[in-house]
Amino acid sequence: MLKIRSRRMRFVVIACVLAGYIVGTLLARRRGYNMGGTLVVRCRQGHLFSTIWIPGASLKAIRLGWFRLQRCPVGHHWSLVRPVRDVDLTADELRFAREHRDLRIP
């Protein structure tokens, strides 16, 4: 395990991690994903639902990069979920996803 001794170095590392999250969030938003708020995700079984997705912060899910392991409120099971862009969904799919939300915590 890397030990960061100096206070200045610790600050630089934390600032870089935060900058990475911010840049990643902005890039994902530019691509049409509603990162940093409520967005639509799809589980491995194809269920759609809404969840709060804040990069770097999650209390209800295990983060795995672009995927997360979390509880699917539609199929009532644990699954890998991935973000879906609103523009890639039909009006019915979007309505269904917005009607099905998981816990209102990130």
Ligand SMILES: [Zn+2]
């Ligand atoms: Zn599901």
